Amino acid sequence: MEHILPNLAKGRAPLEPEKLIRREPLEPGTFKRMIRKMGLKVTQQRLAILESLSAGRAHVTAQEVFETVNARYPEIGFATVYRFLRKMAEQKMVTEVRMGGLPARYELTPRRHHDHLTCKLCGQIVEFESPQIEALQEQVAKEHNFRLTHHVLELYGDCARCRTG
Amino acid sequence: MEHILPNLAKGRAPLEPEKLIRREPLEPGTFKRMIRKMGLKVTQQRLAILESLSAGRAHVTAQEVFETVNARYPEIGFATVYRFLRKMAEQKMVTEVRMGGLPARYELTPRRHHDHLTCKLCGQIVEFESPQIEALQEQVAKEHNFRLTHHVLELYGDCARCRTG
DNA sequence: CCCCTAATTGACACTCGTTCTCATTTATGA
DNA sequence: TCATAAATGAGAACGAGTGTCAATTAGGGG
Ligand SMILES: [Mn+2]
Ligand SMILES: [Mn+2]
Ligand SMILES: [Zn+2]
Ligand SMILES: [Zn+2]
Numbered sequence: 001m002e003h004i005l006p007n008l009a010k011g012r013a014p015l016e017p018e019k020l021i022r023r024e025p026l027e028p029g030t031f032k033r034m035i036r037k038m039g040l041k042v043t044q045q046r047l048a049i050l051e052s053l054s055a056g057r058a059h060v061t062a063q064e065v066f067e068t069v070n071a072r073y074p075e076i077g078f079a080t081v082y083r084f085l086r087k088m089a090e091q092k093m094v095t096e097v098r099m100g101g102l103p104a105r106y107e108l109t110p111r112r113h114h115d116h117l118t119c120k121l122c123g124q125i126v127e128f129e130s131p132q133i134e135a136l137q138e139q140v141a142k143e144h145n146f147r148l149t150h151h152v153l154e155l156y157g158d159c160a161r162c163r164t165g
Numbered sequence: 166m167e168h169i170l171p172n173l174a175k176g177r178a179p180l181e182p183e184k185l186i187r188r189e190p191l192e193p194g195t196f197k198r199m200i201r202k203m204g205l206k207v208t209q210q211r212l213a214i215l216e217s218l219s220a221g222r223a224h225v226t227a228q229e230v231f232e233t234v235n236a237r238y239p240e241i242g243f244a245t246v247y248r249f250l251r252k253m254a255e256q257k258m259v260t261e262v263r264m265g266g267l268p269a270r271y272e273l274t275p276r277r278h279h280d281h282l283t284c285k286l287c288g289q290i291v292e293f294e295s296p297q298i299e300a301l302q303e304q305v306a307k308e309h310n311f312r313l314t315h316h317v318l319e320l321y322g323d324c325a326r327c328r329t330g
Numbered sequence: 331c332c333c334c335t336a337a338t339t340g341a342c343a344c345t346c347g348t349t350c351t352c353a354t355t356t357a358t359g360a
Numbered sequence: 361t362c363a364t365a366a367a368t369g370a371g372a373a374c375g376a377g378t379g380t381c382a383a384t385t386a387g388g389g390g
Contacts, residue, residue, distance in 0.1 A: 041385085041386050041387075042386075042387090077341065079342090079378080082378075098263070100317075103376060117305060120314060126311070130305055136301070141282060143293075146284065146322035146323065147322050150322075152317060153316070153317070155305065157306055160310035206358070211367090227348080240368095242368065243348095248367085
């Protein structure tokens, strides 16, 4: 039984596409507003990147965004994708998710914070919220006189289907 | 006030060396036993790497290990350090700690599991244990029918000293 | 609506951490 | 002692991400 994570790193498709998390696509017009809110100019490239982030699966790599956008917009450069993703991450408009040494994955920052539970075998990502864990994190920080700014919590394991199948 | 993490990535020395976490050095002879337990051959290089990991500060990069070992053992190669660290990480003899996109840091796996609270400003790393958080993580995994194998929990913030001046 | 200008873009060279390759050396158990 | 598989060192290669720079473009002021 082979672990998928190293394969994902090499760009191979994940095994269970029907299980990939997707989001409701936003109505167009939202994108222009988002870009303007960041104090940036509205370009076709940026609109295409946002559209791709909004419509497709969550947790995509910069490469995947580039390929999606490139399909409809062949002259876009990948530096543009990286630059815009970085800028949006700085402004917390998108959230960077890193699993080990793998390429960063991005998702449009959801209204409610969540963390991730990832199956090492099939790559499936489950999102979860745990106010209790969040509260305990704050408590740990307070005990050490830190002002907490952010955290990374990633759980890894084997999902039910992979274990039994 | 400049953030140190990007600087650490470029090899600049951390600001508060007196605060770096160090461990008790192990008595020699332990190392040979550790290597044999992993089913590997005992070589001078591996002994030197283990000695460096055991004696110096915790949470070192492969680069730092290489430089330390290289000082006493100039003909050692880079690849040897990476290879051995990787093998030890696979066997959980060392633990890999990754902060964002920065180079991986390694520490000899301590008897008791802990997680990390890092100051974004001075790079100080505080280790903490929270059985409560660990238990809640298990519970989350169980709710989603995952068998938990490991997790990454890194807290980031500003330490008291950095905030006040 | 048209300019002007700063912002943005695309191509591609580059960095940097890490891994791979392969010819040579070495540890170890028979 | 020997045979052999494991380990090593040098350096090439890799892959994600960033920098450079000349060309293009968005969009506010006229
Ligand atoms: Mn998510
Ligand atoms: Mn530690
Ligand atoms: Zn699975
Ligand atoms: Zn600090």
